[in-house]
Amino acid sequence: MSSGALAEHRHVPVLLDRVTQVLAPALQEPGSVLVDATLGLGGHAEALLAACPNARLVGIDRDRAARERAHERLAPYGERVRIEAAVYDELPEVLDRLQIVQVHAILFDLGVSSLQLDAADRGFAYRFDGPLDMRMDQSGGPSAAEILREYDVPALTRVLREYGEERYAPKIARAIVAQRDRAPLTSSADLVELLTRVIPAAAQRSGGHPAKRTFQALRIEVNDELGAWERALPAAIDALAIGGRIAVLSYHSLEDRIAKTFLAAGARSSAPLGLPVELPEHQPYLRLLTRGAEEAPATEQAANPRSASVRLRAAERIRSSTTPHPAPKGTR
Incomplete structure (x- = not known):
């Protein structure tokens, strides 16, 4: 079985x-339009197309292998499906096109x-070399190896601390710079070995795999994931028709x-506090469809470990808005 077929065989939509x-x-x-802005292997899209025979799909993914699968x-x-090569913050351009x-x-x-996780040659997973x-x-764009080779200690510390919430970010950043002066870090195994050596043994016993946070942080930096997400979310709401719905799996x-x-x-x-009458432009434009963030049930987490960390939030567009949406606030 090829690596792509193996990934598809293992893929269980959360x-x-x-x-x-x-x-x-x-x-x-x-004529209803569904946008799967992170198409991946198409599991969610397939289920929605089957459940909604009147809908057509616009699937967006930056990963060529995922689009092919x-x-x-x-x-x-057939013609109900259109797949586009783009990042999800390019949604307005895709819809215009x-x-x-x-x-x-x-x-x-x-x-x-x-x-991506199951392909060793992509470098996403610390369990593969x-x-x-x-x-x-x-x-295009810089790889994780290039970032590790070019970023100085403050820049590496920022990435590890903000995107990986890594307690030992400064120590790891200094070790990376010291290591590359001797030999560049080019493989997953190289980086895992460094992290295993640098992170205290006590922290490794209680905090999970020592590479987990660093690999997450580098992936987010390489792909500008949080920046793209902060740009994509307002654009998605703007694109929704009244009565349209958005679902987010984080x-x-x-x-x-x-x-x-x-x-x-x-x-x-x-509406500002104390305003005697709420003007229409101050009224909510969304209705939340989930109470807080929903987690996967215990049975799903047991069957599919990747669902253990998922959080689902969803909302419905209930009115048009002529005022700009507030920019979502991330970590920067």
Whole structure:
């Protein structure tokens, strides 16, 4: 079995039934448009196309291998499917190119996909030895190895602390710079060995794999994941028709914090305190569809360990808005 087929075999879409339940009501009318902004292997998209025969799909992914796999999987749906090579913050450009004015449901399944994690040559997983690449789009941009070679101690510390929430960020950054003066870090095994050596043994016993936070931080930096997410979320809400729905699957606190802040702001009045009458432009433009963040049930977590960290938030567009949305606040 090829690495791509193996990844597809292992791929289990997270919260599949719940995501379908949340988004399907907005996709019942003929001509309804679903945007899967993080298409991956197409598992969520396939379920929604099957459940909503009147809907058509715009699938977006920057990863060429993922697009190819999704195209094969979704081929039975023919002209109902359009797959675009883009990052999700390029949603407005994609819709303009396709002459789509409004969409009725949008899904974001953030983070790294099964295809990427299971491919040793992509460098995303610390459990495999491979080149330190980590680019979701391998056609351009700096790799993780280049970042480790070029960033100074303050820059590396910032990345590890902000994106990995790594307690030992300064110590790791200094060790990386000292190591590269002798030999560059080019493989996953090189970096894992350094981290195992630098992070105290007591922290490794209680805090999980010593490479987990550093690999996460480098992946986010390489792909500008949080910057793209902060840009994508307001653009997605702008694209939603009245009655349209958005669902967000986040896998770490930084992504979820942005989603929580932005969706909650849209679901409450923006009227200044003391204003005697709430003007229409101050009324909420979103209705939350989840109470806080929903987690995967214990049965799903047991069957699919990758669902253990997921947080689902969803909302419905309830009115148009002529005022700019507040920018979601991330970590920067």
